[in-house]
Amino acid sequence: TAPVRPAASAGPPASAPASAPASAPASAPASAGRPGVPGLGDKYFPRAGNGGYDVGEYQVDLRYTPAEQRVTATVTITARATLDLSGFNLDFRGPEITELLVNGLPAPYERRGQELVVKPPRTLPRGGTFTTVVRYSGRPRPSRHATLGTYGWVPTKDGAVVAAEPDGAPTWLPVNDHPRDKATYIFRVTVPKHLQVLANGDPHPPVTRGATTTYVWTERDPMASYLAMIAIGRFSVRRGRVADIPVITAVDPQFASAGERLHTTTMEVLRWQIRTFGDYPFQTAGGIIDDPRLGYALETQERPVYLGFTPDERFIVHELAHQWFGNSVSLWRWQDIWLNEGFATYAEWLWSEHTGRETTAKIFERHYRQPPKSPIFNPPVGDPGVDGLFSSSIYVRGAMCLQALRAKVGDEKFFTILREWAAAHRHGTASVPEFVAFAERTSGMRLDRLFQTWLFEKGKPKR
Numbered sequence: 001t002a003p004v005r006p007a008a009s010a011g012p013p014a015s016a017p018a019s020a021p022a023s024a025p026a027s028a029p030a031s032a033g034r035p036g037v038p039g040l041g042d043k044y045f046p047r048a049g050n051g052g053y054d055v056g057e058y059q060v061d062l063r064y065t066p067a068e069q070r071v072t073a074t075v076t077i078t079a080r081a082t083l084d085l086s087g088f089n090l091d092f093r094g095p096e097i098t099e100l101l102v103n104g105l106p107a108p109y110e111r112r113g114q115e116l117v118v119k120p121p122r123t124l125p126r127g128g129t130f131t132t133v134v135r136y137s138g139r140p141r142p143s144r145h146a147t148l149g150t151y152g153w154v155p156t157k158d159g160a161v162v163a164a165e166p167d168g169a170p171t172w173l174p175v176n177d178h179p180r181d182k183a184t185y186i187f188r189v190t191v192p193k194h195l196q197v198l199a200n201g202d203p204h205p206p207v208t209r210g211a212t213t214t215y216v217w218t219e220r221d222p223m224a225s226y227l228a229m230i231a232i233g234r235f236s237v238r239r240g241r242v243a244d245i246p247v248i249t250a251v252d253p254q255f256a257s258a259g260e261r262l263h264t265t266t267m268e269v270l271r272w273q274i275r276t277f278g279d280y281p282f283q284t285a286g287g288i289i290d291d292p293r294l295g296y297a298l299e300t301q302e303r304p305v306y307l308g309f310t311p312d313e314r315f316i317v318h319e320l321a322h323q324w325f326g327n328s329v330s331l332w333r334w335q336d337i338w339l340n341e342g343f344a345t346y347a348e349w350l351w352s353e354h355t356g357r358e359t360t361a362k363i364f365e366r367h368y369r370q371p372p373k374s375p376i377f378n379p380p381v382g383d384p385g386v387d388g389l390f391s392s393s394i395y396v397r398g399a400m401c402l403q404a405l406r407a408k409v410g411d412e413k414f415f416t417i418l419r420e421w422a423a424a425h426r427h428g429t430a431s432v433p434e435f436v437a438f439a440e441r442t443s444g445m446r447l448d449r450l451f452q453t454w455l456f457e458k459g460k461p462k463r
């Protein structure tokens with residue numbers, strides 16, 4: 001989907017690199033086109049994403065044999081060229097490629113680190129749609145990182161599960177891996193017939209042929225690649241409904257006793273969040289508890305995954321709040337992770353207040369008593385670096401920033417800001433400078449000092 005550049009200055013436009021790549025001399029005839037840049041220039045993940053095209057849809061046809069942990073996949077990517085493209089890149093760190101076609105013709109390609117460099121047989125005209133088919137086969141492996149942990153494609157005892165934030169989607173999928181280029185997805189996953197598959201979005205009736213069953217799930221709303229999820233294994237599945245929204249939850253047999261509570265809490269929280277944040281942005285909802293002992297959760301679109309533990313209410317509130325803040329309103333750049341984690345954590349505080357426990361003001365005060373060197377204050381949340389993306393300050397100080405905003409503008413304006421922010425950027429992308437401008441417009445107050453202090457000041461912000 002076409003990335004929309006935010007009004008406030010927050011990075012280069014996706015399709016207009018500041019400098020042409022070395023391989024495209026400025027004198028090249030227009031008809032020859034030029035290659036898209038190999039990254040979108042995100043300060044945190046410079047190689048993530050690729051310029052020169054916008055993906056509209058990923059169609060993911062995948063077979064999995066858990067015994068060998070083997071994937072055989074055909075991914076069809078429908079995209080629109082935003083330049084006359086002589087070549088383009090995808091992000092892919094997955095198994096061996098067996099075939100690659102562009103518009104039905106075999107295309108030469110090269111793998112350089114995570115870049116899959118494709119040379120289409122003909123220049124792809126600007127504005128035109130083209131399809132890329134990538135076939136591959138082998139054993140995908142998760143990414144492992146000192147602070148980000150294990151993520152991406154993760155084999156489980158009875159199958160596999162995907163949790164790819166921030167840059168784990170290329171472990172299993174050839175992809176334009178940046179939340180700026182959201183797209184719709186069709187998953188068609190074939191597994192041995194004793195297993196089940198869940199994914200983002202809407203389920204279609206499974207079809208069994210011989211020894212295998214094929215599950216189809218469709219994500220009809222734009223989705224960032226790190227939120228794409230499939231879960232393969234044995235599950236006990238529950239279905240329900242909140243307003244008009246089908247709710248599907250599933251638990252691995254090891255967590256069978258947590259299934260009912262996951263389901264009822266998910267529905268109850270959703271009802272309350274719709275009242276608090278406005279219309280639910282997607283077609284379905286739910287959640288999955290699966291077995292790898294990763295100890296974290298991910299807000300995978302429409303259906304978060306809780307990995308290796310039974311989530312308490314707060315965890316469920318957090319992941320569901322991300323559906324509004326992070327999934328529907330996505331990051332223009334990773335530096336602005338506060339827009340995801342600060343908001344989802346503040347939702348936990350609101351839930352505490354709503355259920356008659358500690359108020360958000362009390363929670364704030366409790367944290368504010370911590371010493372300046374505490375990890376809840378450091379690093380500052382406005383530019384935490386890749387290693388700080390999920391540090392406790394992003395969550396705690398991030399939520400404190402919203403409490404400071406609420407104290408300054410008052411309850412009525414504060415909740416108007418939350419709801420209208422979600423509505424204004426629904427299914428889009430946004431940046432921190434835009435949020436600051438939006439909060440100032442909506443409240444009619446100057447807030448630059450407040451945000452400067454809470455997002456950027458070193459140590460404990462002074463109030």
Ligand code: ARG
Nearest residue numbers: 148149151165166297298390
């Ligand atoms: N966004 C997730 C949350 O809800 C955290 C993801 C952590 N990712 C990771 N690779 N450790 O807080």
Ligand code: ZN
Nearest residue numbers: 318340341344
């Ligand atoms: Zn979160």
